[in-house]
Amino acid sequence: MRRISVYAALWCGVCAAAAHGAAARHVTAVKTKAAIVAADAEIPQGVILIEEGVITAVDAPGRLQIPWNAEVIDASDKIVMPGLVVAHTSEGLERQNESMPDVPWISTFDAIDPFQPYFRRALRDGVAAALVLPGNATRFGGTGTIVKPAGATVDEMLIQRRVGLKVSLAPAGGLNRMGHMQKLREFLRAEQKFLADFQTAKKEAAQAGRPVQEEVPLEHKDMEDLLAGRLTAFVYCQSAGDAVRALELVDEFKLKAVLVLGTDAWRAAGAIAKAKLPVILPPDAVFFDEDPETGEVVRRNLPAIFAQARVPFALQCHSRSINAGSLWQVAAEAVRHGLGRKEALAAITATPAQLLGLGQKLGQIKPGFRANLLFLTGDPLDPRTWVDRVMIDGAFVYERAQDKYLQELIEGTKQ
């Protein structure tokens, strides 16, 4: 009799829990030491509420009621900031470029290798979203894919397919710049003509009552979207001259564009500012440069140059580089030599999110944004700071204590 009553009590408990689960959604509350909610806003001891992987509220502890049923994550010794966003990378691909120059119809989705060390390193450095685009050795290189650096398959990693189309102005395939530009223009004009002819044929067919082909053939779909401004062109400009030609191209074909700059392209900062186009800066964004005439050596700080020119910019890194291996490293270097802290933080969070078309989903801690959070041991721009945990869509996907590779890397020391 007594045993039965125990079972009955347990059963009631299970039922109650199930009913409760159905009624209330799972709420997570994150207590922080400080929440860097945006590049220019920080809430000391800020509390963040998360439901179903989305941020629902963020505020100071006194102004926010933590619901009684919330799962509380006590990170009151950690600084929490938005997950970093990479606006352009060609790492993580099995091969960066197709061997043919004009392949706008291919997609990095088919070549992303989740087990490339790049993703492991990106996650360790706090990246929560990255746009993987083809490399710079083709003219029309294909479309990009936004992924999170966690997951065993591309489908698990996927945030969005067909984002951005890579266009490169760096001469490839033995051509010089004149030949390269001519081929670029010819390809764009040929596509324009094809699309115009297609529309005419469609109209004629409709008028004549013949069967109508509604959609353009697949291999023309990406160029159609590019020319209609539905796909953003990520235009690689190796030199300042390339940047100026890119501006002409954008103007002539009315493209929606982001310029991906090489180290030399900064000299076109004025022209880019006038055209009001955003840019993605190279990993070696702070470097020594010699004036060819006076021989004077100066330290160029590209982020500072573009901040002064009021050009929106995102930073880039290269995981195999020693001095520009992670976004925080590039940002900290730029700040050390004169860039403002706000501008630096924006260039690794909100600005790249905007360039990806996800400015209302990524790069800030705000109601409605994805719950992509970094838990840091200190200030994000301090070289002694570690990414302790990474949360993507409300779930922890990285914990430093479980990072075996990192433990091996710092073997023998107490961290």
Added chain:
Amino acid sequence: MTRRAAMCAAVLVAAAARCGAAETAVVKAGAVHTVKGDVLAPGMILIVDGRIAEVGKEIPEPEGAAVYKAEVAVPGFIDAASVIGVAPPRDEESCETTPRVRAADAFDAAAPDVAAARMQGITLARIGPGNRNVFGGMCALVTTYGATARDSIVRDEAALKASLDPEAVRGNRSWDLTPPRSPFFRRPTTRMALVQMFTETLERAKEARAGLRPATLDLEAIGRVPAGELPLHVYTRTAFDLRALLDASARAGVAPVIEGGIEVHRELGGIKARGLAVILTPEAFGAVGALSGAQVRASLPALLADSEVPFALATAGFGLEPLDLGALAVRHGLAPDRALRALTLAPARILGIDGERGSITAGAVADIVLLSGAPFAAGTRVVQVIGNGKLVFPKGGGR
């Protein structure tokens, strides 16, 4: 004894300064990291005719002295494995043993990378040949602020450079292979021969010095190493190379300085037992995944410090500045004061110039870097560089 001599010299120059005949300058800093001694906060440095005359909390200012104010003053950084001023190629590829080739003869004081090094706070650099020759040539010590190569060179034959890196083998072909597939018709063509040539050449040099075999100029040059007249800096790339070096150098009775330092954590016991020093370059501990086939350990600097193996942090042309190198080491467990030592006094000791450089002490050459904040803290940068008592950055140096 030397210390007493230095003190006397310091007192004499200090006296000269008070007389007003000498060129004087004063550094006033929120903190002076002397490295050999304590951190003085606040601290002052009196410079007379390019030398440090006095260091203290409060020093009477001589009239007419140039005054430099800073948050923090540290000794000028010493880069124990640098590539500045020597335009590539840096390997004399005609032969595998070229001990008389001198980096000093190729040094260009006006090269842009020398100016860049100066802006990073490097005041003295050990430059040398690359890693493709078994015995590659003579390393030189140069300052980064001389107007000409002649002004810059502190020591033109400071160390002999050798390599046990398989890079010395790569691409080589022996004469009888036809058709020729490479321009490098030279030995060694295997790793075995690389170790054999290293060991045998040292042995022959010893024999030549003892009069047991005819002395060629090359053997004479190499013979200075076992005789203890010339340090030997050997580049190694893996634990395998390190083991070969430990064995070969023990047999030859020489104590080499290990350059590169990749995988030294795997031979730490042997290195410590032999009392060898290590010049760590960024490829050994800096880049995750940049090195294939070898283990990168970010904690190497901390491990070496814990094991009490003397080590220096060097740039080796990887684009990391001394402050970045230190920050990287601190991030991975090294104490900041040890990191500062590894960029100043430790390389000075390894290069045998610690009496003159690598610390802020009376009698030393006045190579001083003024920082905007605590060394290796977030945002700390080089504000001014004083070389031989004069402001060399920002200003463009002695030119």
